[in-house]
Amino acid sequence: MKDYFELQYVLTNRKIKEAGLNPLLGYLLALTAFVLLSEYIFQKTEFSKYFVILTCLSLQFKLSEKNRTDFLLSTFGDKTKMRIRIIENLILYMPFFSILLYKSFIIEASILFLCSIILALFSFHSNFNLTIPTPFSKKPFEFSTGFRKTFLIFPVxxxxxxxxxxxxxxxxxxxxxxxxxxxxFSYYHKPEQEYYVWVHAETPKVFLKNKVLNASKNTTLLAIPIIISLLVFYPSEFELILVFFLIGLLFLWTVILAKYSAYPGEMNLPEGIIIAFSLYFPPLLLAIIPFFYTKSINKLKYLLND
Incomplete structure (x- = not known):
């Protein structure tokens, strides 16, 4: 078990180094971004404690994916696998526990602790055989595949x-x-295979423009029932609702451009930290979007004709 966690530590340090950062600096930046983002969320909404709990549980849920737990079971045996899963969940739990405790949400922190332990005891399939119809075409693929994986979120x-x-x-x-x-945003976390970029007979600029426009259209389609409902019942808050909508679109564009600024690799710590700081101070997006756009153009030139 000790070897397993040492290996995870080495792999994490390697990813940080690949991002061009010293591991210690990477951890400090990630911690700073987490604290600033948490403080921002608690300032902006009274439902922040629920957001913190759901974020922690969603990350732990990914660690309970059946293929992953089956691998741990076959490698270490049932008892050690259970210990590993509990320790993993508690490691993830600690930063969220700290912020809840700091904000005096002791009951919520205790509930999250119990949920973290219970979640470690179970395995979950990440894929279902049920085919869910979507309102999206296969192009872009991000929404047709992503919607099927997250469709339960929208009724909620x-x-x-x-x-x-x-x-x-x-x-x-x-x-x-x-x-x-x-x-x-989550639909644009993982990069597609290079072939699925190469098949587009477009310049990098046109490719990115189409990605951004399609994502904006599809996200608006999903959000429009909420937007219309809020505008009907809160017409005096038209400007506030519009501002949140526009900021949401700007962040969507930022995530897409950040994805391709790191292509063909995954978005890493630098992109994540930049996005986290822009969440704390949204006007930064006016500088971040052109920065990611320029990097994306350069990254895509070897696959798309300029």
Whole structure:
């Protein structure tokens, strides 16, 4: 078991070094970004504690994926596998526990602790054989495949909107609206194989423009029921709702361009830190978007005709 965690530590350090950072500096930057982002979320919404809990559980859920736990079982045996999973979940739990404790949410931190232990005892399939119809075409593939994996989030977001209107809580409606955008961001986390970029008979500029336009259109399609509902019941907050919508689009463009600025590799620590700081101070996006755009153009030139 000790060898397993030492290996994970070495692999993590290697990824940070590949990003061009000293591992110690990488950890410090990640910690700083986490603290600033957490503080920002707690300042902006009264539902921040639930967001923190859901974020922690979603990360732990990925560690409980069946193929992964089956590998641990076959390699280490049942008892050691269970210990590894509990320790992994507790390691992930600690930063979220710290922020909840700092904000005096002791009960929520205790509940999250119990959920972390319980979640370590189970394995989950990440894929289902049920074919879910989508309102999206196969192009772009991100939304057709991503929607099927996350389709349950959207009824939850729409239900939260209804609840927000019934209890007259605009903040909850905004949270539901942002939940749709956060889900759309997740579709652009992993880079596709180079072949799926190469097949586009386009210049890098046209390729990126189409990616951004299609993503904006599809995300708007998913968010429009929430937007219209909030505008109907909170017409006096038109400007606020519009600002959140535009900021959501800017972050969507940033995530897409960040993905291709690191292509064919995955987005790494530098991109993540830049995006995290822009969450804390959104005006930074006006400089970050051109920066990622220029890097993306250069990264795609070897696959697409200029």
């Amino acid at each position: 977001a729409y239900a939260l909107t209804v609840i927000a209107i019934n209890v007259d809580n605009l903040n909850l409606g905004i949270f539901a609206f942002l939940l749709v955008f956060l889900t759309s």
